[in-house]
Amino acid sequence: MSTTSLHVHPYEKRWIIFSIVLLIVFTAAVAIAAFALGIQVPSPEQRVDPRTVAVDPNSPWSNPGLREIAPGRYEAYILAQTWQFQPREIRVPVGSRVTFYVTSKDVQHTFKIQDTNINVQVVPGQVSKLTVTFKKPGTYPFICSEYCGVGHAGMFGQIIVTP
Amino acid sequence: MTAQTYSLSPKEKSFVSWHLLVAMVALALGTLFGPLQAFEHAGLNLYPFLQPLIKSYYQGLTLHGVLNALVWTTFFITGFLTFNVIYGLKRPLRYPTLNQVGFWLMIVGLVMAAIPILLNKASVLYTFYPPMKAHWAYYVGLTLVVVGSWVEGYGFYFTYAAWRKENPGERTPFIAFASVLTMVLWQIATLGVAVEMLTMLIPWSLGLIETVDPQLARTYFWFTGHPLVYFWLLPAYISWYAMLPKQVGGKMFSDSLARLAFWLFLLLSVPLGFHHQYVDPGVPAGWKFVHAVLTFSVFFPSLLTAFTVIASLEYGARKNGGTGLFRWVLALPWRDPSVAAQLLAGLLFFFGGIGGLANAAYNVNLELHNTTFVPGHFHLTVATGVTLTFMGVSYWLVPYLTGKKLWKPDLARWQAWLWFIGMIIFSNAMHVLGILGAPRRTPLGDAPYVPAEWNSRLLQVGIGGGILFISAILYFAVMIGTAFSKVKVEKEVEVPVAEALQPVSQTPAWLDRWAPWVYAALALIVIAYGPQLYEQIRNISLTSPGFRVW
Ligand code: HEM
Numbered sequence: 284m285s286t287t288s289l290h291v292h293p294y295e296k297r298w299i300i301f302s303i304v305l306l307i308v309f310t311a312a313v314a315i316a317a318f319a320l321g322i323q324v325p326s327p328e329q330r331v332d333p334r335t336v337a338v339d340p341n342s343p344w345s346n347p348g349l350r351e352i353a354p355g356r357y358e359a360y361i362l363a364q365t366w367q368f369q370p371r372e373i374r375v376p377v378g379s380r381v382t383f384y385v386t387s388k389d390v391q392h393t394f395k396i397q398d399t400n401i402n403v404q405v406v407p408g409q410v411s412k413l414t415v416t417f418k419k420p421g422t423y424p425f426i427c428s429e430y431c432g433v434g435h436a437g438m439f440g441q442i443i444v445t446p
Numbered sequence: 447m448t449a450q451t452y453s454l455s456p457k458e459k460s461f462v463s464w465h466l467l468v469a470m471v472a473l474a475l476g477t478l479f480g481p482l483q484a485f486e487h488a489g490l491n492l493y494p495f496l497q498p499l500i501k502s503y504y505q506g507l508t509l510h511g512v513l514n515a516l517v518w519t520t521f522f523i524t525g526f527l528t529f530n531v532i533y534g535l536k537r538p539l540r541y542p543t544l545n546q547v548g549f550w551l552m553i554v555g556l557v558m559a560a561i562p563i564l565l566n567k568a569s570v571l572y573t574f575y576p577p578m579k580a581h582w583a584y585y586v587g588l589t590l591v592v593v594g595s596w597v598e599g600y601g602f603y604f605t606y607a608a609w610r611k612e613n614p615g616e617r618t619p620f621i622a623f624a625s626v627l628t629m630v631l632w633q634i635a636t637l638g639v640a641v642e643m644l645t646m647l648i649p650w651s652l653g654l655i656e657t658v659d660p661q662l663a664r665t666y667f668w669f670t671g672h673p674l675v676y677f678w679l680l681p682a683y684i685s686w687y688a689m690l691p692k693q694v695g696g697k698m699f700s701d702s703l704a705r706l707a708f709w710l711f712l713l714l715s716v717p718l719g720f721h722h723q724y725v726d727p728g729v730p731a732g733w734k735f736v737h738a739v740l741t742f743s744v745f746f747p748s749l750l751t752a753f754t755v756i757a758s759l760e761y762g763a764r765k766n767g768g769t770g771l772f773r774w775v776l777a778l779p780w781r782d783p784s785v786a787a788q789l790l791a792g793l794l795f796f797f798g799g800i801g802g803l804a805n806a807a808y809n810v811n812l813e814l815h816n817t818t819f820v821p822g823h824f825h826l827t828v829a830t831g832v833t834l835t836f837m838g839v840s841y842w843l844v845p846y847l848t849g850k851k852l853w854k855p856d857l858a859r860w861q862a863w864l865w866f867i868g869m870i871i872f873s874n875a876m877h878v879l880g881i882l883g884a885p886r887r888t889p890l891g892d893a894p895y896v897p898a899e900w901n902s903r904l905l906q907v908g909i910g911g912g913i914l915f916i917s918a919i920l921y922f923a924v925m926i927g928t929a930f931s932k933v934k935v936e937k938e939v940e941v942p943v944a945e946a947l948q949p950v951s952q953t954p955a956w957l958d959r960w961a962p963w964v965y966a967a968l969a970l971i972v973i974a975y976g977p978q979l980y981e982q983i984r985n986i987s988l989t990s991p992g993f994r995v996w
């Protein structure tokens with residue numbers, strides 16, 4: 284075995300340093316967004332049994348919809364199923380802070396509210412939780428963006444944020 | 447150092463050719479649906495005309511994903527790697543029968559998976575997320591394809607071991623080294639989906655168990671799903687690093703750094719699958735962040751590749767009289783369709799890489815997950831960076847294997863340019879639509895919530911798809927024309943394998959030693975995946991029965 288060492292062209296050395304710095308900067312940017320600006324991705328919330336989650340009277344998804352927990356603060360329990368969301372329409376006043384709890388009673392779906400940071404995979408057995416504040420009045424469609432069967436393209440609803 | 451005299455035996459040539467033939471037939475059927483999907487997005491729904499053969503958009507999309515992303519790639523790659531191992535080591539396969547068994551397993555698997563798809567019993571797409579439940583033959587068939595490719599890989603290992611015994615102390619020739627490494631990466635990567643199939647999907651689809659855990663299944667799937675893209679990509683890199691430079695009259699800029707890049711891919715490409723699960727409810731945010739950081743690290747070997755490949759090309763171009771800071775690009779042999787296809791593929795792949803960086807950026811993904819941005823991105827990478835490169839490779843490899851002259855090289859050159867142009871239009875529109883919030887895997891022509899402001903972009907998706915369709919037709923015309931051509935090549939096509947600028951003997955020995963790298967790769971997987979896998983398996987909740995929703 285010879286003991287030749289790694290030969291690196293000077294230009295390439297510079298490029299390597301540049302690459303490493305670039306990737307460190309990217310990592311830092313993401314870390315700042317995640318920890319300082321508080322943009323969060325979902326984490327495990329709770330487990331449910333998809334076979335009973337829509338019918339068990341103790342399950343909030345047996346009666347999905349909006350609950351006001353404090354002035355301007357809401358919880359929205361959303362049940363995804365082929366090929367609709369329940370409820371289909373939610374109305375909240377502008378400035379409301381809404382925490383969504385979404386689960387599925389059948390296959391996987393995605394819950395995506397247009398023009399917001401809410402975009403989460405809905406996996407049967409799991410609860411997807413994310414919070415958003417609606418700062419502008421208007422209509423925000425929420426759509427399913429995971430293939431969930433032949434009726435998938437028609438699976439949507441809307442949030443109406445009133446002034 | 448005139449090592450160009452080695453040649454594959456007629457049997458070996460035909461063995462490799464069979465791989466390519468199956469791959470191309472898959473691509474022909476698979477790409478057919480691409481333009482149909484694109485036209486649908488633009489408001490032209492041709493699916494009613496496919497009844498009763500193809501029953502839905504999703505049956506077509508399943509075919510598109512499976513045939514293109516799984517069959518075309520896997521068959522082309524195993525064929526190309528087989529060629530590289532034999533040609534690179536300049537020795538026949540140690541146990542050709544073993545490789546043949548592997549190939550036949552892949553064929554049996556392919557047929558098994560194809561039947562339920564064609565009967566509309568497996569319209570679950572190529573990601574087959576449970577609890578959507580396909581016919582068992584779909585899962586068993588796909589598993590056999592993977593197992594067959596493993597067996598072919600074992601054939602490579604035996605061959606490599608035999609070569610090593612015959613050539614102690616010598617550096618493994620680059621194309622053989624990189625091909626064996628690609629196979630090792632594939633065998634580690636596919637463990638995830640193998641476990642998913644064997645412990646959940648196959649027994650479940652056979653009725654042996656009632657329920658599965660869809661979240662755990664996703665974790666298994668994406669253990670494989672991300673390194674899968676490196677399995678597609680590395681064979682293209684082999685061509686860019688070691689073959690394209692020769693085709694442009696240059697040399698490999700650095701053999702050592704090329705190997706280093708491949709080792710880093712082996713090391714880093716598996717332990718970052720959670721970046722496909724940023725928005726999964728069942729994976730803790732902390733682990734997602736860890737994988738996000740690791741994801742950035744795997745860009746490093748790609749940046750290394752960009753430098754080395756461009757430097758090799760520049761070296762060749764300047765030898766051909768190219769000058770200027772950028773003008774040398776014009777001195778590359780663009781008239782050679784194989785070169786043109788690969789250069790254009792590399793260029794679009796570069797933009798695909800930038801889009802990938804955005805997509806991988808953890809919280810940016812909140813905006814982009816499951817939007818058309820994602821297919822926009824991977825049509826630049828796998829459907830162009832990889833596919834157009836393989837097309838370019840086939841422009842010399844098929845003449846080499848068949849002994850026939852490439853039929854109408856002009857058409858082949860047009861093919862490459864049309865793919866490039868069509869893909870720019872198509873992919874740009876898909877990216878923009880994704881940023882506007884358009885969901886993927888959705889016949890958008892049919893969706894009630896599509897706002898008018900998307901329409902012009904949807905039209906561009908259709909236009910790009912139409913241009914790509916013409917390009918695909920040209921490709922298959924050239925391939926069929928070559929296969930049935932009566933014009934033989936005058937002498938055997940020279941296999942383009944570039945020499946390194948520095949002699950290979952100067953490559954440090956630690957870049958040609960397997961054990962430390964493979965152990966390190968496995969260790970990193972245990973660190974990055976072990977705790978979460980343990981958690982998720984310990985808390986397994988088998989609560990989902992199967993659904994047929996198509
Ligand atoms: C003629 C060229 C092509 C066109 C016009 C095209 C078009 C499309 C379109 C419009 C979609 C999105 C469908 C949807 O999300 O509803 C799609 C998905 C996809 N394409 Fe292509 N494509 C082409 C070639 C390819 C090639 C060559 C590959 C791979 C080698 C490929 C791999 C895929 C994959 C994996 C998907 C995702 C399938 C899924 O979501 O399950 N495509 N294609």
Ligand SMILES: [Cu+2]
Nearest residue numbers: 392427431438
């Ligand atoms: Cu859905």
